[in-house]
Amino acid sequence: MLFSEQNYRRGEYCGSIEVICGSMFSGKTEELLRRLKRAQIAKLNVEIFKPKTDTRYDETAVVSHDLNSIQSTPVESSSAILLLGANTQVVGIDEAQFFDDNLPEVCNKLAQKGIRVIVAGLDMDFQGQPFGPVPALMAIAELVTKVNAVCVRCGSPAVYSYRTAASESRVLLGEKDSYEPRCRHCFHLGDMA
Ligand SMILES: Nc1ncnc2c1ncn2[C@@H]1O[C@H](COP(=O)(O)OP(=O)(O)O)[C@@H](O)[C@H]1O
Numbered sequence: 001m002l003f004s005e006q007n008y009r010r011g012e013y014c015g016s017i018e019v020i021c022g023s024m025f026s027g028k029t030e031e032l033l034r035r036l037k038r039a040q041i042a043k044l045n046v047e048i049f050k051p052k053t054d055t056r057y058d059e060t061a062v063v064s065h066d067l068n069s070i071q072s073t074p075v076e077s078s079s080a081i082l083l084l085g086a087n088t089q090v091v092g093i094d095e096a097q098f099f100d101d102n103l104p105e106v107c108n109k110l111a112q113k114g115i116r117v118i119v120a121g122l123d124m125d126f127q128g129q130p131f132g133p134v135p136a137l138m139a140i141a142e143l144v145t146k147v148n149a150v151c152v153r154c155g156s157p158a159v160y161s162y163r164t165a166a167s168e169s170r171v172l173l174g175e176k177d178s179y180e181p182r183c184r185h186c187f188h189l190g191d192m193a
């Protein structure tokens with residue numbers, strides 16, 4: 001997709017925000033890695049961030065469910081992303097749903113400086129509610145890509161992350177042990193699916 005490559009205008013890099021959203025297992029991290037690795041092949045200066053709390057597969061690397069990975073810097077808050085190197089041209093951010101509400105403003109500042117910002121995150125939590133700063137990021141992005149998983153109950157496209165674990169707290173790290181990607185129908189059937 002041409003638009004998702006670095007944006008040129010009158011010979012200069014133009015900043016932009018791209019959001020990759022969807023349910024768990026929908027391929028958000030794979031798509032983020034694909035775009036970031038293409039930028040690295042193009043010899044652009046790329047920096048990648050994730051929330052410090054996301055220790056699911058690795059303390060520092062961004063890792064997909066298929067175990068593809070890329071090194072990243074874990075940060076405690078979105079403002080730390082602004083402390084990046086002066087020559088950075090592309091910024092990748094994974095697990096955006098776990099960041100604070102200032103993340104959209106941070107991404108706007110980076111894009112205004114000419115940086116291509118690519119953000120991946122869950123658009124909905126396990127209750128089907130908008131999750132953290134992701135909906136606000138979708139509103140200000142140049143490009144939003146919503147990817148679907150496959151519903152584990154019926155094979156339809158899945159947009160929900162159904163929680164099978166007993167916890168009611170919004171944040172619960174996990175994978176197939178605690179969540180199933182489900183379509184609208186199977187999500188609302190709950191335990192009856
Ligand atoms: N039910 C499913 N639907 C789609 N992909 C699945 C499913 N279960 C496992 N996968 C695997 O998960 C991969 C996507 O992983 P990843 O990019 O880490 O997703 P996300 O970041 O959206 O959670 C797929 O390429 C596929 O191999």
Ligand SMILES: Cc1cn([C@H]2C[C@H](O)[C@@H](COP(=O)(O)O)O2)c(=O)[nH]c1=O
Binds near residue numbers: 023029121172173
């Ligand atoms: C739906 C939902 C998910 N989480 C957690 C579970 C995982 O650790 C991440 C999502 O990872 P992925 O790369 O999208 O597979 O988020 C959560 O804490 N709360 C939720 O409601």
Ligand SMILES: [Zn+2]
Binds near residue numbers: 152154155185
């Ligand atoms: Zn289904």
